[in-house]
Amino acid sequence: MKYRSDIDEKMTLCLSCHTLQFEQNSNCYVCDNEIHQRKPNSLKISFIFLISAFLFLIPANILIMMSSVEAGTLTSKTIFGGILFFFKAEDYFVGTLIFLASIVIPFFKIISLSFLLYVAKYKKQRYSHVGIKLYRIIDFIGKWSMLDIFVVAIMVGIVQFNNLALMIAGPASFAFATAVVLTILAVEHFDPRLLWSNDEQ
Amino acid sequence: MLNKACAECGVIVEIKNLNTKYTYKCPRCNYTIVSSGERFSYILSMSATALLFFISACFLPLMTFEIGGSSISVTVIDAITKMGYEGYWIISILSLYVGVVLPLVVISLIILILVPRSFNYSTDSERAYLKVYTMLRPWAMAEVYMLAIVVSAIKLKAVAIFTLHSGVLFFILFLVAFYASIIWFNPEDIWQKYEIQK
Ligand SMILES: [Zn+2]
Ligand SMILES: [Zn+2]
Numbered sequence: 001m002k003y004r005s006d007i008d009e010k011m012t013l014c015l016s017c018h019t020l021q022f023e024q025n026s027n028c029y030v031c032d033n034e035i036h037q038r039k040p041n042s043l044k045i046s047f048i049f050l051i052s053a054f055l056f057l058i059p060a061n062i063l064i065m066m067s068s069v070e071a072g073t074l075t076s077k078t079i080f081g082g083i084l085f086f087f088k089a090e091d092y093f094v095g096t097l098i099f100l101a102s103i104v105i106p107f108f109k110i111i112s113l114s115f116l117l118y119v120a121k122y123k124k125q126r127y128s129h130v131g132i133k134l135y136r137i138i139d140f141i142g143k144w145s146m147l148d149i150f151v152v153a154i155m156v157g158i159v160q161f162n163n164l165a166l167m168i169a170g171p172a173s174f175a176f177a178t179a180v181v182l183t184i185l186a187v188e189h190f191d192p193r194l195l196w197s198n199d200e201q
Numbered sequence: 202m203l204n205k206a207c208a209e210c211g212v213i214v215e216i217k218n219l220n221t222k223y224t225y226k227c228p229r230c231n232y233t234i235v236s237s238g239e240r241f242s243y244i245l246s247m248s249a250t251a252l253l254f255f256i257s258a259c260f261l262p263l264m265t266f267e268i269g270g271s272s273i274s275v276t277v278i279d280a281i282t283k284m285g286y287e288g289y290w291i292i293s294i295l296s297l298y299v300g301v302v303l304p305l306v307v308i309s310l311i312i313l314i315l316v317p318r319s320f321n322y323s324t325d326s327e328r329a330y331l332k333v334y335t336m337l338r339p340w341a342m343a344e345v346y347m348l349a350i351v352v353s354a355i356k357l358k359a360v361a362i363f364t365l366h367s368g369v370l371f372f373i374l375f376l377v378a379f380y381a382s383i384i385w386f387n388p389e390d391i392w393q394k395y396e397i398q399k
Contacts, residue, residue, distance in 0.1 A: 003212045003213075003228070003229050004212070004213045005206075005210075005211040005212055005213065006206040006211045006213060007211065008213075009213055011204075011206065011213070013206040013208060013211075015208060016332060016335055017331075017388070017389065017392035017395075017396075018205070018208060018389050018392070019392065019396055020204050020205060020206045020213070030392055030395045030396050031328060031331070031332065031392060031395070032328070033332065089359075091355065093355075094352055094355050094356070097348070097352060098352070128210075128230075129230070132209060132210065132230045132232075135209075143299075143342045143345050144345055144348075146296075146299065146300075146342055146345050146349075147345055147348060147349055147352065149292060149295070149296060150296045150300055150342075150345060150346050150349030151349045151352050151353050151356065152292065153292050153293050153295075153296035153297070154296070154349055154350065154353040155353050155356060155357065156289070156292075156293070157293060158264075158275055158353070158357070159357070159361070168289075169289040169292055173289065173292050174289070174291060174292060177291075177292055177295055181295075184339075184340075188339070192209045192210070193207075193208075193209065193210055193211040195210070196210045196211060196229070196230075
């Protein structure tokens, strides 16, 4: 079966209200949003966000995420150190959760999106179906990386300001939050329609 | 007959006799092309409930800590006003913004759109609200914030003795009602009315 695409029919889909229309208009006739057949400069913008996200992930994993006083001494932990701490305390549930959110998801997203950019850029259409599945996974799991950032913000907010204990957010929290926001922006700017050829059989 | 295009692969799909009860999927990539949301009255009552839960959560204590015989109660207002410090206010503001403020804005937008709609008239600002809604929705991370509260509670157990209060329960109920509202609400149901007009 041969599929007809919007490009074959010289039509444009509005991504804001999902109305299909003829491409001579520059704005959607229903919602007045700017319309393009494909997101403009999708691959370039997505690639820039991806590289920046990767650069921020390096300090995020080396620097201190949170410092706190435990048994009278000040201890500082990196993201990975915090995860190890949970496993040592036999708190496997929280340890696994933070490991998934802070380590697995960000790196999985960066590797997957690099693969998607490769498939779209070099028109490797035999990977279209795998690509679209990966795209949906990384689009869905992206925001869960914010878990540890939220936890740090809540803990520091509650604990520090009621003088319960000393707890300070470290510079890694800023680097990590920036990296997560950048990966979400990279996925948002990627146009999944570029994974497919326009005249696939 | 209705012509639709898949937003994730560009395939054109012709739908003969659209039935709003059905979900239409893309034959090539399986993307959901047409799927109508819930009835406006259901979404509206769910969003109003969410808002009420949030207001209740603001006035009730979230938790009480006990240290050395004295106890301190924390409310949402405390959490909001006392968060920023020493330059790391960016983290606090970012978390609060995507975890709490945006879900609240998104819920308010649904209410602002659907109240006039349930009286069957459309306002000029409706289109602007719909566009802002579509833009902000992906950034509202209420469900992640909910899990963060659970993880924080587990972590706090190691630091201090504390008791959870009704405020936490209402905050979790707010997040659940928020999530239900955004799943039920489909902006395309409203855009479609404009399309028919033109
Ligand atoms: Zn439109
Ligand atoms: Zn499709």
